Each structure stands twice: as structure tokens, then as C-alpha cells.
Amino acid sequence: MGEPKGVAEGVPNAVRPDPSRDDGRRAVAWLTIAAPPSWSVTPSARSWCTCGYERCAIGRAAVLQLVTAHSEHRTTCPLLTPASEGRAA
Numbered sequence: 481m482g483e484p485k486g487v488a489e490g491v492p493n494a495v496r497p498d499p500s501r502d503d504g505r506r507a508v509a510w511l512t513i514a515a516p517p518s519w520s521v522t523p524s525a526r527s528w529c530t531c532g533y534e535r536c537a538i539g540r541a542a543v544l545q546l547v548t549a550h551s552e553h554r555t556t557c558p559l560l561t562p563a564s565e566g567r568a569a
């Protein structure tokens with residue numbers, strides 16, 4: 481390969497996201513939490529993912545569990561964990 485590094489042929493020098501960062505590990509899971517400062521208002525949260533994962537939580541304890549579940553999902557989501565990683569038991 482004699483191509484100089486950093487020069488991609490046919491790619492206009494336009495404003496576009498860095499292709500080197502788009503290696504398939506883009507964010508596909510979202511987490512939104514509505515936690516009013518007032519303790520009298522019950523907080524709620526919702527997390528969902530493009531793989532079909534979706535959870536809703538109402539209440540502080542449930543929201544905390546949802547946050548934990550969301551974090552765990554990011555490690556188990558088939559969209560975030562490519563099969564080519566080849567995990568060994």
C-alpha cells in the first residue's frame with residue numbers, strides 16, 4: 481500500500497464526523513431520568529435501546545435499579561458487544 485495515511489480518495493473535505501471514530505461502537509442505548517429537586521415529586525426514568533430493550537421506572541429505588549440495569553445492558557447488548565470479540569468463557 482503506497483497510499484499516504486490520512487488521505488482518503490473520493491472523500492470530500494467536508495464537515496462530517498470523524499470516520500475513524502465510527503467503528504460500530506456508536507451509542508445505541510439511551511437513558512433519561514426525570515428527577516425533580518423536590519423530594520415530594522416521584523422521580524421517573526426511562527432507558528431504551530435500538531435492539532428493542534426498553535425499561536421504565538418510577539420511584540427512587542426503581543430509578544436506581546433502572547440505571548444499574550441500563551449499565552449492565554450496555555455490556556450485554558448485542559448491538560454494543562460485537563460477536564467478533566471472541567470472548568473466552
Ligand SMILES: [Zn+2]
Nearest residue numbers: 529531533557
Ligand atoms: Zn441494546
